[in-house]
Amino acid sequence: MEKSNPLVKLVSSIFLLDKDWVTRVTMAMIVLSLIWGILGIIDALMVRIEEASWALFQYLPLSPQEYEGSITLHGIRDLFGFAQQLIFAVFFYFTFKMLKVEPRAKWFFNIGFILFNISFMLFEGPIILTNQPGFDNYFGATGWYYLAPLGLPGYSLYVASSTWYWAWMLMDIGTYMTSGYLIYHFYQATKTMKEKLPVFLTYGLMIMLLIQIGYAGEVVANVWDLTTFYGITGMDVIANQVAFGDLWHAIVYITWFPAVASLYLLIPTLSGKPLYSERAGRLSALLYLVFSAGGIGIHHIYMADLPLALKLVVEAITLGVVIPTMMTFFNLWATVKGSTIKLNIIALWTATAWAxxxxGGVLGIFNSILADDAVEHETEFIVSHFHQMIYWAIVPAGFAVLYYMIPMMTGRMWYSNKTAWIHYAGYMLGTVMIIVGFSMVGIGGLVRKELIFPLIPVYIFGEVLSTVGAVIADVATIGWLINLVLTLVKGKPVELEGQELPQVINTVAMSFKAPDKIDMRQLVSSPANLVKKLNIHFIHSKKQDA
Structure with missing residues (x-):
């Protein structure tokens, strides 16, 4: 009997190597998004440990360069490597599965996918040594802060490795190739479609178009950075930031709009009712594109020396996003009104994303007002708003989608029902603590990215609270990750082939019935128990092969 290597079996199970090209590539994007996401979470945890250590012991375990670098790389890895790539995975998979269009020129997407992921390796490229005063030899400590584009010799005390800017170029090329690939196949599908695009995929198309528009200014800014870095051109700092600002806020919407799209799919499906108004749903997607494209990232530099008239126009456009948002959430509320939905984990994550x-949107309206920004500019209150959108809207919608998408792709049901609920409880408890902590120190006036701050009670309590919350949320999410791996290798087989998407969602949702109770002590013990089960599985596999 031929022996099979357990490691080979594990890799095959995780990457679904026995599936079709679309499913394989989708799983590769999911796996790599999780890898970059985990690394980004580690970066964030280092920041939390640094700030909590100062608050409690007046001790800094990391150098200022490592601290600043952790913040920057946390943003790069989690916003782009994790969130954007996971978004591509979702819409890539459902575009081909729902529209039943045959993928063409697969090599083109493959190249874009590879370049995109190589870029995150180059963001940590070789260190450059220089005698420039104030030089920061941790090249990841770059970013866009107030007036100076950090990392450009002669314009900043920080000098980054040139691979930093080449990493941006590779990410730009990969992003344009992969998003363009999907737009092309949307176009191909419309040639034979007799019906309109589902609202969910209408949002998918809108997001791909927004990516093409939103990255344009950043490409200009990055080429400018490169030529300045090598001494070819000079730098107009404000103009450069305005150009880069196209992506500043576009990436926020690029990561949030998929959550809105998932609500348009999940709420009608789980409630068993058609969407109240499909026309309003499609119109909201168009309006979102109108109000989120272009230079609204200028509202991040309200305090820069720009014309007041320009700032007021940007403020009005930023507030304009309220229109499609009100259309969306009243549309969804009218859809679900009067429905009876049995509590399940997908419904719970969906409701969390909706609320x-x-x-988070209410805080966004507040932040976009010019007069308010004069008070809260660059404080932790801004950080609180953004993380509130991530933790309570974007990520919950992502979990809701993955809970039905994984069984659909793998043909296996989730390994542990209880772990899913424990993860939800731990995640929400931890993120509430993070948001409250950030909000407290922000309202108290603490500027972001400050590793040394006044030791007053509101700062000490807020920093420690958010750090403890981060640990709780991270431990709970480790449990979810182990549950995912166990699902891929040991999940109960289920036949979902040939079922319509709403039927798949409801089938999976009904398998996640609510437990009678959740013991909070299981937040710690559950990941450990799952690790033991995973270890037992590998030992068992080796015995069988022997």
Whole structure:
């Protein structure tokens, strides 16, 4: 009998190597997004440990360069490597599965996918040594802060490795190739479609178009950075930041709009009712594109020396996003009104994304007002708003989608029902603590990216609270990750082939019935128990092969 290597079997199970090209590539994007996401979470945890250590012991375990670098790389890895790539995975998979269009020129997407992921390796390229005063030899400590584009010799005390800017170029090329690939196949599908695009995929198309528009200014800014870095051109700092600002806020919407798209799919499906108004749903997608494209990232530099008239126009456009948002959430509320939905984990994550979008959006309206920005500019209050949108809207919608998408792709049901609920409880408890902590120190006036701050009670309590919350949320998410691996290798087989998407969603949702109770002590013990089960599985596989 031929022996099979357990490691080979594991890799095959995780990457679904026995599936079709679309499913394989989708799983590769999911796996790599999780890898970059985990590394980004580690970066964020290092920041939390640094700030909590100062608050409690007046001790800094990391150098200022490592601290600043952790913040920057956390943003790069989690916004782009994790969130954007996971978004591509979702819409890539459902574009081909729902539209039943045959993928063409697969090599083109493959190249874009590879370049995109190589870029995150180059963001940590070789260190350059220089005698420039104030030089920061941790090249990841770059970013866009107030007036100076950090990392450009002669314009900043920080000098980054040239691979930093080449990494941006590779990410830009990969992003344009992959998003363009999907737009092309949307176009091909419309040639034979007799019906309109589902609202969910209408949002998918809108997001791909927004990516093409939103990255344009950043490409200009990065080429400018490169030529300045090598001494070919000079630099107009404000103009450069305005150009880069196209992506500043576009990436926020690029990561949030998929959450809105998932609500348009999940709420009608789980409630068993058609969307109240499909026309309003499609119109909201168009309006979102209108109000989120272009230079609204200028609202991040309200305090820069720009014409007041320009700032007021940007403020009005930024507030304009309220229109499609109100259309969306009243549309969804009217859809679900009067429905009876059995509590399940997909419904719970969906409801969280719906409520979290509203809660985080209210803060966004507040932040976009010029007069308010004069008070809160660059404080932790801004960080609180953004993380509230991430933790309570974007990520919950992502979990809701993955809970039905994984069984659909793998043909296996999730390994542990209880772990899913423990993960939800731990994640929400931890993220509430993070948001409250950030909000407290922000309202108290603490500027972001400050590793040394006054030791007053509101700062000490807020920093420690958010750090403890981060640990709780991270431990709970480790449990989810192990549950995912166990699902891929040991999940119960289920036949979902040939079923329509709403039927798949409801089938999976009904398998996640609510437990009678959740013991909070299981937040710690559950990941450990799952690790033991995973270890037992590998030992068992080796015995069988022997």
């Amino acid at each position: 979290g979008s509203i809660a």
